[in-house]
Amino acid sequence: NRRVLLKSRPQGEPTLANFDIVDQPIPEPKDGEYLSRTIWMSLDPYMRGRMAEAKGYASNVNLGDAMVGGTVGQVVKSKNPRFKEGDYVVEYAGWQSYAVSTGDMSMKLDPDAAPLSTALSVLGMPGMTAWWGLMEIGKPKAGETVVVSAASGAVGSVVGQLAKLKGCRAVGIAGGKDKCDYVVNELGFDACVDYRAAGGNLFKELRAAAPKGIDIYFENVGGAVQAAVVPQLNDFARVPLCGLIAHYNEMQMSPGPDWRLLLIKRATVTGFIVSDHFGQMADFWKEVPAAVKAGKIKYREDIVKGIENAPEAFIGLLKGRNFGKLLVQVAED
Ligand code: NDP
Missing domain, CATH: 3.90.180.10 (Medium-chain alcohol dehydrogenases, catalytic domain)
Structure with a gap:
């Protein structure tokens, strides 16, 4: 063994x-x-x-x-x-x-x-995480803009595709050209910002990709990506706080978002742990396996x-x- x-x-x-x-x-x-x-x-x-x-x-x-x-x-x-x-x-x-x-x-x-x-x-823990965070916490409405970080990954890829199925504009943030190309060309997101290439231009590139502001930010990473997103949140934005991977190796947590901005925008930030909700996934099972089978949700x-x-x-x-x-x-x- x-x-x-x-x-x-x-x-x-x-x-x-x-x-x-x-x-x-x-x-x-x-x-x-x-x-x-x-x-x-x-x-x-x-x-x-x-x-x-x-x-x-x-x-x-x-x-x-x-x-x-x-x-x-x-x-x-x-x-x-x-x-x-x-x-x-x-x-x-x-x-x-x-x-x-x-x-x-x-x-x-x-x-x-x-x-x-x-x-x-896609039909396990990461898929359910995407579902719970987007659907139950984000509550997407058609026409809204959804931004997701770590967009080519297990969770992020499903978030953006679900957002498209709900009639939203889906914008990914990912590291590298290959990942961004995949997110747009294969997964059908409307845009993807390469945060590694963008460097100090991340805020501007994100503004161009989400010109009407951000209604839902599905947070997977934290750090510099979060700092560029938070000032672009619209009033009453929702932030499903799923992960902060940029900080997991830190011995001491670095400072978080500017709370003043969250107040002014009346944003709702909700942390969640998917395993709390494994028993509440009836809608996930109703929708996602069929969408995967039909090729409407792709996975890698x-x-x-x-x-x-x-x-x-x-x-x-x-x-x-x-x-x-x-x-x-x-x-x-
Ligand atoms: P992924 O398949 O997305 O893989 C992790 C990705 O994170 C990497 O490919 C990389 O993408 C990105 N990343 C890694 N290090 C950094 C960094 N320092 N800064 C910015 N981005 C980084 O993983 P998952 O989809 O499984 O997980 C995504 C997030 O969701 C994680 O934060 C995870 O902890 C969280 N999660 C939370 C759950 C919950 O219940 N709350 C359940 C499951 C996952 P790139 O190259 O694009 O930067």
Whole structure:
């Protein structure tokens, strides 16, 4: 059983030295448990918080334990009547090639309904995040302008496409020409600003892309991008505060937006954690899988092969090296 353990806590950016890769015996399921082999493993920005000393919104990984995370696996042995050998499940097995589970947090997957990997991307946690933040917090109305940062990524790509389906102008912000071209030409956003190339012109380029101001800012990054967006919010703008990835490696949080501006614009900023809402996703399931099947919502997966390559890929995720939802293929399905 190949496992990736947390060896030490990062000071700033994670490095390979923070991880340990070990081969251990495959565990045996006890009564009420099943054993699964991991096929797909999700790498997500929130995992940086789990590596930290400081307490986040969920408990941290202990030193010497396997890194946590969402996975798609196949049951290979079962002592739990709800799961039988051969079943595919989306579960929370973490960074390891085999895991035992009671199944309390596992959901069976129909491999014919959609590719298995989508249970970790567009039809999984990131897709639901986009849905909840945009639909429940942003409440888009046709004709409004929606701006989303990290626009080519797992969450941002779905936000902009949903905004288009709701009749909004969708403007992405992403790092690099390739990502911006993809966002406009493949995903159908109206415009995309390359914040890396824009440098000090970011405010102006964003103004040109969103000439009527910004009604909804779906915040994924913080930092300089946020500073350019906030003064361009319209009155009564909504800001679903989803992520602040530009700050995750900081040892000390840098200052946030100018609250005076938020007051003057009567803006609503709402933080949310998608896992609070997993039970409230009826509308997501009604709309999104059909839209994906019909090609109205496109998705891109950035696939890294081999669990031993997960640390390097995760380090890259926090620097924008991924292009699309970052997944590790641990085994053939
Ligand atoms: P992505 O697939 O978008 O990958 C992360 C992207 O963030 C990178 O590709 C990069 O895009 C951008 N990025 C990385 N470092 C920086 C930086 N220093 N400054 C600016 N941008 C950076 O990841 P996800 O779609 O999975 O996640 C997007 C955001 O959503 C994250 O902040 C994440 O924490 C948050 N999130 C929140 C959830 C919630 O419940 N609140 C649930 C899921 C995700 P680029 O090259 O374009 O800069």
